[in-house]
Amino acid sequence: MAILSLKNVSKKFGETEIIRNVSLDIVEGEKHAIIGPNGAGKSTLFHLISGRHGVTSGTIEFKGEPIHNLSPYEITRRGLARSFQVTNIFPRLNVFENVRCALLWSMGYRYSFWTLLGRAEKLNQKARATLNEIGLADKAHYPAGQLAYAEQRALELGIAIAGGGDMVMLDEPVAGMSHSEAASAVELIRRVTEGKTLVMVEHDMGIVFDVADRITVLVYGEVIASDIPERVRANPKVQEAYLGAAKEAEENA
Amino acid sequence: MLEVFIFATLNGLVTGLLLFMLASGLTLIFSMMGVLNFAHASFYMLGAYFAFSISQYIGFWGGLLFAPVIVGFAGALVERYGLRRVHKSGHVAELIFTFGLAFLIEETVQFFWGRATQNYQSPEILNFALFTLFGQEFSAYRAFMIAISISIFIGLYYVLTRSRVGIIIQAAITHPHTVNNLGHNVPFIFCAVFGVGTALAGLAGVIAGPVLTTFPGMALVLGSIVFVIVVIGGLGSLFGAFVASLLIGLLQSYAIASNVGMPDLLNWIGVSFDRDHPLNDIWTITLPQIAPLLPFLLLVLILIFKPNGLFGKRET
């Protein structure tokens, strides 16, 4: 059952074609990794799916409905959440507020100016619970802009998953983290995406082969393989384009 | 009818070119730093006032020569010690700073020169009629204004596109870090461009002072229109600023010169309202009346339908 379905998606910026005729199906409930060399278009693909850019041609369907030219908030409201490669939080709000804002829409608050958030017990409880999950409960009143890098990444993840989307897209969630920080981040990701669909862009092959049910390899805007990890690893095209380092990482892991 | 049209066109040209002198400096500064310099028209005012004071001692031509230089220098100082400091606080802070600066300059001018209109005269040798058409004179001074404006633009165009300095400036506008890494002193370039931009505004003040009257409110009068021009033309586009300046200059000139009004339009449709109708004000509007409004109306319309302006490359 494909929760997300891309058909012949292309994206051009001016004359430059970044995404070339990509077709991809994400199965509901699976953990799917997208890998590829830098500049392959992975982030652009995320932007296309999440609504930040529109497609030049092709269609994207989420839960059976076309989303390819909707605005980000319309797509998010349908249950698709994403995080960003470059931390994209609300720096002047404190950590608790960051998470609480992320929860507002999904808990039905819409644009109300007649409910006082201080009194919204369920909302505040859920926000606190989310903070506990991402391990930032003790930093709840810090301005988000003052957190350390790894904490900001954790908050980034928290904002993405707070809304309770059915599909979570994470763009290089452990980029820039040390080995131990990355390990706990992966644990966190595993925990919070249980029962949900996860699509992840990652460079760390150890994590990719560990977490993913299926892997898609993107090179120069084209999908050159999309399959279960063993077969992707064995694929000669993939090995030539990208995976030379993977075997070592896997052996070292 | 024809003479009205010709003179309106000529006057519109004078105004438009003057506005472009202001708008070009503003566009350069915006392209370079991303900040819309609210105080730009204030430097225009300073140019007029400095030129006036200088001309008391060494005549109009002395003012023409020295006042823009002084204003440019003042602008460079403002950039170096004021704007650069505020730059790190973001665009909103920069806008607020330049807004405060405009306010401060207006008060300072009033402090040193008082509130009255200054008797800044155009030079004697240009006080004749260049030609007389259909009984109306066109003063040589206005022709001089056109000549100066055009020569400045040609000079600016050649410096920007054909000289080494110009190429460096163009590169620094879009890729300041790269140019910095190539060994050029980009902060100095910023400072210099700001200075040149304000010097241009000052020069506009020097030549416009005698015609548009020199008084402390002169910055306010032109300031908003220059913004309108820069935004309509497209933020960051010199060509857009040129087109928009001429457009606004001519539009206002034609509007003022014409005698068309709402009553004419209504008569043409065959409708008329009596004097006591509640919307009487609107039905009796004439074009000359709304002439000052037209630039702003155009601004709002363009911002709604084409937020990048006519030729704009970037929005903010």
Add this chain to the structure above:
Amino acid sequence: MNLLKKLSLWIGFAIALLVLPRFFDSILATSILNQMAIAIIFALSYNMLLGQGGMLSFGHAVYFGLGGFMAVHALSMIEFETAYFSVTLIPLIGGLFGLAAGIFIGSFSTRKAGTVFAMITLGLGELVAASSLILVDFFGGEEGVSADRTFGPEFFGVDFAQSIEIYYLAAAWVFITTVLMYLFTQTPSGRMANAVRDNPERAEFIGYSARKVRFISFCASGFFAGVAGGLFALNYEIVTEENLNAATSGRVLLMAYIGGLGYFIGPIIGAVVLTLMNSLLSNYTELWMLYLGIMFVLTVMFLPQGFAGFIMMHQSAWVRRRLRYLILPYLTTGIPALVFVVSSVAMLEMSHTESDVFDFLGIPFDPSGWLSWLVLAATALGPGCPVCDTPFPAPAFRCLGISKRRQAETGLRPWRYSP
């Protein structure tokens, strides 16, 4: 802060509002207090846009003025018996009209924030101000529109003829609107406005249309600006084109910024300070606007958080009970700074005086004599030029016979002025 603390703050605010006239009971004082009330509501409404929403507007006076004009027409209607309702509701009428204007204008102007938004508001502000001189029926042309506020039904025996009666009504409106605006910041719309200010892109990715969030803030701020306009109409009984124009828009920007954008209480401080400067300072000197301009530019450059921000900077010291360590540094930097300011003001005033003797703080100076200038310049530069952070004071201290070593010993560091 817990609920009890917050509630006591509000109660304290209400009590202060009620009790102020006891301390300041002259007619001038009442007039100034009324001005402050109007300014407070206006500045707070502006901060909904700028401080809370990140939208810089150069045309906020439009809603203030439109609200004011509608209110004064309503007053006229009461006066000429076309309508009959209590004058206490006049600010509400202003608010509703401001809201309507906000809805109309906001529908097309809130698509973008940033420079584009600022330019739209500038253009619209000029447009409306210029139109007001053309549409004479509603805006009264150059004389504006005036009315009499004493014709409405009495409110518990009060007919609002006196200024002090208007004060209590204004104080009530100040309290109500401040509470409402504060509560707004605690609602989903208010919080999302902050989020959109910080990161409009991310706000979209958590399900909110940034445009709609801005639109709601815009309408709300238009409402409250209209209330301020209505109160203005009630207080002065006349509204003119001046209340719509760029100068008024600029003034509210100044108030909010100087007070401090990032704090709810900031605009209140700014409104109070600016009203005092406007009414009191202008009696002592012609140059008060110059001082205002200088103060504003210096605030933008050195104190971007405003007065409220400056006060809040001391919060961590207060919490850790270490405020007393700041006393000495403030004295060593503050006193020279004060002397500098006073001497500079004296020099500026002296250059503007027309009489033969310039009397400053009881000391007569001769404006034409060079000695006066020398003394003032010395007092200004001697103790130090704090703003420039230059070693000016070193010569002064040397003149006084204090050597560098001695300076180091006593811990006095005259050439570094950063508390």
